[in-house]
Amino acid sequence: xxxNPAFDDHEKVTLVHDRKSGLRAIIAIHSTHLGPAAGGTRFxxxxxxADAVTDALRLSQGMSFKNAMADLPMGGGKAVxxxxxxxxxxxxxxxxxxxxxxxxxxxxxxxxxVGISEQDMVAIARATPHVTGLxxxxxxxxxxxxxxxxxxxxxxxxxxxxxxxxxxxxxxxxHVAVQGTGSVGGRLARxxxxxxAQLTLADVxxxxxxxxxxxxxxxxxxxxxxxxxxxxxxxxxxxxxILDDEGIARLDTQIVAGGANNQLARPEHGQMLAKRxxxxxxxxxxxxxxxxxxxxxxxxRQSGRTADVNExxxxxxxxxxxxxxxxxxxxxTGETPATIADMMARRRIGRS
Numbered sequence: 001x002x003x004n005p006a007f008d009d010h011e012k013v014t015l016v017h018d019r020k021s022g023l024r025a026i027i028a029i030h031s032t033h034l035g036p037a038a039g040g041t042r043f044x045x046x047x048x049x050a051d052a053v054t055d056a057l058r059l060s061q062g063m064s065f066k067n068a069m070a071d072l073p074m075g076g077g078k079a080v081x082x083x084x085x086x087x088x089x090x091x092x093x094x095x096x097x098x099x100x101x102x103x104x105x106x107x108x109x110x111x112x113x114v115g116i117s118e119q120d121m122v123a124i125a126r127a128t129p130h131v132t133g134l135x136x137x138x139x140x141x142x143x144x145x146x147x148x149x150x151x152x153x154x155x156x157x158x159x160x161x162x163x164x165x166x167x168x169x170x171x172x173x174x175h176v177a178v179q180g181t182g183s184v185g186g187r188l189a190r191x192x193x194x195x196x197a198q199l200t201l202a203d204v205x206x207x208x209x210x211x212x213x214x215x216x217x218x219x220x221x222x223x224x225x226x227x228x229x230x231x232x233x234x235x236x237x238x239x240x241x242i243l244d245d246e247g248i249a250r251l252d253t254q255i256v257a258g259g260a261n262n263q264l265a266r267p268e269h270g271q272m273l274a275k276r277x278x279x280x281x282x283x284x285x286x287x288x289x290x291x292x293x294x295x296x297x298x299x300x301r302q303s304g305r306t307a308d309v310n311e312x313x314x315x316x317x318x319x320x321x322x323x324x325x326x327x328x329x330x331x332x333t334g335e336t337p338a339t340i341a342d343m344m345a346r347r348r349i350g351r352s
Contacts, residue, residue: 037077039063040113098127146290153289160320185237202226270338
């Protein structure tokens with residue numbers, strides 16, 4: 001564990017096995033410097049359990065940085081539930097996982113991530129109060145599915161990148177290639193289309209991308225083609241680590257701005273993007289809308305009140321300003337956006 005390149009001085013890593021339900025899980029707590037470690041739960045099938053450990057560590061560190069840069073009073077953590085090849089998921093497994101979260105005594109607060117739904121969170125909440133992203137009632141109540149808020153932050157940050165790099169004040173006619181048209185990417189595409197952006201869409205579920213393209217008057221391409229599409233903005237909104245040597249070489253864009261976590265396969269890939277003149281928007285700054293929503297929901301519940309969705313939206317509107325601050329520091333120092341964002345985040349969690 002300590003020799004894993006992704007370890008980065010994690011405070012705690014818990015391996016969970018509940019024999020009765022079949023649950024196998026990893027809960028990684030990177031930092032509690034700013035508050036309880038907050039981060040979603042991912043349900044995913046890993047061919048090798050060592051890959052699950054590395055994924056949990058990388059995602060947990062990313063949550064520390066994300067929460068710090070979003071100015072939230074929360075540390076960073078993440079959990080992965082190891083699915084079998086059939087994706088078997090039961091309430092008994094989720095409740096066993098909830099007991100494991102509860103055993104941490106509030107050090108870790110969890111919410112939805114890939115493969116986990118609002119109803120799954122309800123099952124987890126039967127065993128622990130340290131959950132958020134639960135269903136809410138009323139249009140003004142913050143909470144529930146964080147996807148719409150994640151998409152809102154990405155949309156605002158992408159528009160800021162277009163202003164910074166292209167000098168364009170609107171998205172009308174800007175060509176955006178969207179990789180991943182699920183909960184976040186699909187919502188982002190709809191917001192961009194409303195602003196008159198030209199869209200090319202792709203998803204591993206080809207029919208989902210094709211259907212959305214028809215709805216929006218966009219073009220759909222195969223999932224393995226999207227990174228090579230000539231465009232103004234490439235927006236990755238699926239799984240991470242796609243910006244590696246091969247992926248960056250294929251890009252024909254001026255901006256990378258998307259919601260996928262851990263987009264850079266290795267730190268040096270931020271430098272590769274810069275050398276090619278491609279503006280990078282650090283993913284954990286850009287995609288913080290979801291954690292902003294569920295954090296405000298959780299803190300409000302802890303104080304006995306209902307969180308107001310306007311409080312969430314106001315916090316999300318601060319994302320473009322943070323990106324501008326990062327890019328200004330890049331211009332001043334010659335460092336890459338990824339490096340500057342990491343430096344800022346480490347200072348905020350006391351690890352500079």
